[in-house]
Amino acid sequence: MIELTLDDIARATSGRLVPGRDGSTASTVVEGESQTDSREVRPGQIFFARRGEETDGHRFAGQAVDSGAALLVVEREVDDRVAQIVVEDATDALGALATEVVRRALAAAADAHAADPDRPELTIVGITGSNGKTTTKNLVQAMAERLGPTVASAKSFNNEVGGPLTMLRVSAETRTLVAEMGASAEGEIARLTAMAPPRIGVVLSVGLAHAGEFGGIESTFRAKSEMVRDLPGTAVAVLNRDDPRVARMAELTRARVVWFGLGSDADVRAENVVSDAAGTRFTLHAGGEAAPVNFRVLGEHHVMNALAAAAVGLELGLPLAEVVASLEAATVAARWRMEVMGGRDGVTIVNDAYNASPDSMSAALRTLAQITAPGARSIAVLGEMSELGEFSIEEHRRIGLQAVRLGITELVVVGPEARHLHISAVNEGSWDGESVFFEDQDAAFEHLRRTLEPGDTVLVKSSNAAGLRRLGDRLGETYAVDAEGAES
Structure with missing residues (x-):
């Protein structure tokens, strides 16, 4: 501070x-x-x-x-x-002090820049979206650190408490503040952007995460759009061109818009995307340049987060080569986010149980199907997607049906709140696989310990409240190997 x-x-x-x-x-x-x-x-x-x-x-x-x-x-x-x-x-009071600290830091940096144009001003990057905030924040942080002292949200500090705690770490030496900004109700992101006004505002997606708290998808849209509504004309709005709701936000901001996405109309885009168990490879296009990227973060859906981060890195002043180098240095999105564990007997555990929404659950299942070797078994260990309100039953049923249609070998459903997911899969008569249900993690762990076979790939996914990350850790430890490849 x-x-x-x-x-x-x-x-x-x-x-x-x-x-x-x-x-x-x-x-x-x-x-x-x-x-x-x-x-x-x-x-x-x-x-x-x-x-x-x-x-x-x-x-x-x-x-x-x-x-x-x-x-x-x-x-x-x-x-x-x-x-x-x-x-x-x-x-x-916490928010008020954060507002004052950021105000003083911005003013001091502006004065220093006026006296010495070679000295950069403080740049604030705000990141929001229904999915991918923490992953994108981590990628942007790594890029910003190449340019100078950087403060970024710790863990998933993104609410009325975590946001100000991050902002209060700003010092006179800070060049970039990367602030993850989440919300469970309208007005919360606006309060955070008032405390730390972004020069670069990023919106990743508008989905059903926290839909129960927001009251519906349109309320979610209004809440997420608070990131860009008050940006001045000198700022930049980094928007997902492939998300129709995010694309609508271009009409709501005075800022210059930079699009990211997979389509040819995006300013920062990816082509030739290939995903496997080692990560994702793609060609990054931006500013008339193109470069191959070997992105080792597991999950094709993380390409969008990489594109958003690349757009920010370029706006911060990094050349494309350094943006690519930063992306290629990343190996994991964050703790409990597509975290690859295990290895003994060829058993791979993917612990993605920090949080879950319908969109992220769907993406994780697609990743499981993609990375499972031909002829090998895929097992999805799934728990509750919380904070969905009236959409909960419908969305759990949809995920159960998707697991069947993706050809997942076995579905292990944990916790009474996720039972509809299990019922949906069982009712799909065309499925040759099976779904089993357990009331608690211990029972699910014992089942998996008895039945996992060499070469299996296991996804563990749930909302944070369901706590399946602990089950993922137990499985990862059980199937871990030490540095010499022996059982640990």
Whole structure:
């Protein structure tokens, strides 16, 4: 974080400063990162005591001070060993401080650039979409780091808490801020873009992820379009040309539009896409140039994320050769996202159970069918797709039917919330495969441990709430090999 005095922070958060017994005063400078989890606090950092649905951060303020917190942002006075800033709402205060830090960082970078045109300004990249945000963010981060100091969302920090925590890591040296911006309701992305106004706004897709919370696909469209609605004419909107709803957003923005996609009308596009168990190969076209890409991230659907990232990298100033080199250096989208594990007896485990929507579930099943060797077995271990609301039953049934039509050898469905997926597959009389259902992960694990055969390829996929990533990890460990190729 850039340096701020306690008085600066109190003003930014509309709070009341209560000096601590440590001798801190209004002029005391704080520059440490901010945390909302007391277990993550390190010396010199700021702890925001948020009240959540299940717990109250004020209960852990003492632990934060014990860990070295230099400042507490609280809704009531709790620990006078260090300075406290008392605010009405700690979550709102977190956002307000992030807004001020980003504003100051942008202003300082602009002043430095005016004095020395060779010194780059701070560029903010905002990324949203129903699927692919974290993968694209990771790819953009790697490209931006080739140009200078970069701050990017940790893990999937993309909401009213994670977004500001990322923004507060910006310092005077930061050249690029890559902010993943998610939402579960209209207005949330607009709040994040107000805190950190993007110069490059990316929209990947508009699908049924979180449709139950949004209230339908049109509400999802309106929410995602908040990324580009307020972009100024000097900004860039990077839009998916192949998604009709995203394409409509070109009419809603004043920004210059850069299209990515597979069609010939995209500014950044892929041709000759070939996918297998080693990743995806394609030819990248942009700006009149073309280059082959050996993209080792598993899953043909990740090509769209790679194209979006390439468009951003080019806008940041990277030459095409460096964009390609960055894409080719990537080996995994992110933890629990098409993560290849196992290997013993030729058994491949693909753990893609960090999250799931109908679109990403469908793409993962297609990938499973593509990468399974001829004559080998494909097993899909599937759990609930959450937050679908009224669309839940229909979409689970559709995925069950798709598994059958793709010729998946066996379907292992886990958890009562996903039962309709199992029923749909069983009711498809033309299928020669089988579907089995288990109430919990332990039963599913024992079944797989007994029945997996050499050469099998196993996909584990579910929403985060279903927790099948742990089942994927267990299977990966069970079928792991060590560096010498022996069983681990």
